[in-house]
Amino acid sequence: MGIESDYPAPALAGATRAFTYGLSIDVMAILQRGDNRRAADATVAKTDLGLLWQEWQVIAQARQLFVKAVHADEVMPLLVRQRDLSAERYRRIAAAVEARNQPADALSAALTAMQDAGRQLAEAQRQRVQTRHDLNALLGVAPAIELPLVGSPAPAPVDPHAVDDALRELPHRRPDLLALEAGYAAQQAKYRGAILGQFPNLTVGFVRMRDTSNVYTSGFQVNLSLPIFNRNRGNIEIEEATRGRLHDEYQNRLAQAQSEVDRLLADTAVLEQQLAAAQAALPELDQAAGAAQQAYGQHDLGIGAYTDAQIAALGKRIEAETLGESLAEQRIALQALLGDVVPSAQRPDLIYTTTHADS
Numbered sequence: 001m002g003i004e005s006d007y008p009a010p011a012l013a014g015a016t017r018a019f020t021y022g023l024s025i026d027v028m029a030i031l032q033r034g035d036n037r038r039a040a041d042a043t044v045a046k047t048d049l050g051l052l053w054q055e056w057q058v059i060a061q062a063r064q065l066f067v068k069a070v071h072a073d074e075v076m077p078l079l080v081r082q083r084d085l086s087a088e089r090y091r092r093i094a095a096a097v098e099a100r101n102q103p104a105d106a107l108s109a110a111l112t113a114m115q116d117a118g119r120q121l122a123e124a125q126r127q128r129v130q131t132r133h134d135l136n137a138l139l140g141v142a143p144a145i146e147l148p149l150v151g152s153p154a155p156a157p158v159d160p161h162a163v164d165d166a167l168r169e170l171p172h173r174r175p176d177l178l179a180l181e182a183g184y185a186a187q188q189a190k191y192r193g194a195i196l197g198q199f200p201n202l203t204v205g206f207v208r209m210r211d212t213s214n215v216y217t218s219g220f221q222v223n224l225s226l227p228i229f230n231r232n233r234g235n236i237e238i239e240e241a242t243r244g245r246l247h248d249e250y251q252n253r254l255a256q257a258q259s260e261v262d263r264l265l266a267d268t269a270v271l272e273q274q275l276a277a278a279q280a281a282l283p284e285l286d287q288a289a290g291a292a293q294q295a296y297g298q299h300d301l302g303i304g305a306y307t308d309a310q311i312a313a314l315g316k317r318i319e320a321e322t323l324g325e326s327l328a329e330q331r332i333a334l335q336a337l338l339g340d341v342v343p344s345a346q347r348p349d350l351i352y353t354t355t356h357a358d359s
Contacts, residue, residue, distance in 0.1 A: 008212045015212040022221065024205025032196055035189040042186035049179035056175060058138065060336035064329050065135040067153040071325035072128035075318055079121040082314045086114040089307040106304070113311075154324065155331040158268060163261065166338040170257060173339030177257075180250040187246050191239040197232035201225040257337055264334045271327040278320040282313070289313035 002022040008015035090110040096102035136143050171177050203223040210216050292309035295301035 016214045018212045019210055021208045022205055024203050027202040027204060032193045035193040039186045039189035042182045046179045046182035046186065049175045049182060053175035053179060056336060060332055062138055063332045065131055065138065066149060067325055067328045068131040069135055070149050070153040071321060072124065072131060075321045076124060078314050078318050079124050082311055083117040083121045085307050085310050086117040089303050090114045092303040154328050158331060158334060167258060167261060170339060177253060180253060184246045184250060187243045191243050194232060194236045194239045197235060260337050264330055268330045271323055271330060275320060275323040275327055278316060278323055281316055282320065285313040285316050
């Protein structure tokens, strides 16, 4: 909209004030309005989905810390029992060596075993404190609060067919991939806007005028700016390069996710085999430990053999607990990669007009 007013010189008798009123419309702005709106909507969606992906990561991290904390609570009594047995064996052997009923080299081996058990327990205690601290910090709870942990830490076993289905649906479930798709859609809209910017800028409007002789006229005006030299080529190249970078980033993220899923599946298979072997060996070791305890109670077995049988059973149980923790963490990481931490992040209200097949 434009307003112009002219005043005649005082010497001109009978002259009136002249004015010009004009109302014009930028046609190019109307043509670019749709692209600008799509770019803004996609940018908002990208921000929302990026925040949702961060929330998913926090959920997965909290679940892994929960698994670690529960494992620490379950394995701690086993480590304490292992340390106490090693300490008891050392005291008995030390007394026997002092009474010259045992050779001196037996005491050195018992001392080493007791120290190893003590170090293992101390390391587990430090890890438990660190895990509890990290979990409280993640949940926004004061460090001094001991959270009661309820529920089973073991996720459901992995179904290979479900993994294949989840991989196919991955671009429609993972918030980070959806965010990249929204960013690509926003950049595509900006690229189209830059292409429109290379054409002449057209402005049309209505004009109402009155000259100094009090004559009224009405008409229209057309303004056309010709981009003779620039033609907006610089902005077009920038937007096109940015679009290509986002396309490559999306493809790389998708390929990386598939590679990580394959690695976790392979690791999970190995851990499942190791855990099955450890659990299969437990009954025999428990039976041997029970027999050793009975013989020791009847004074038919020495402290060394009794302690070795008990520690062997405890060590295999600790190994099984540790493998179970690692397996649970791998399954949680796999669920996070497959976008299965919480229900689908698909936003039906967002419609992207471009695909990543474009380049």
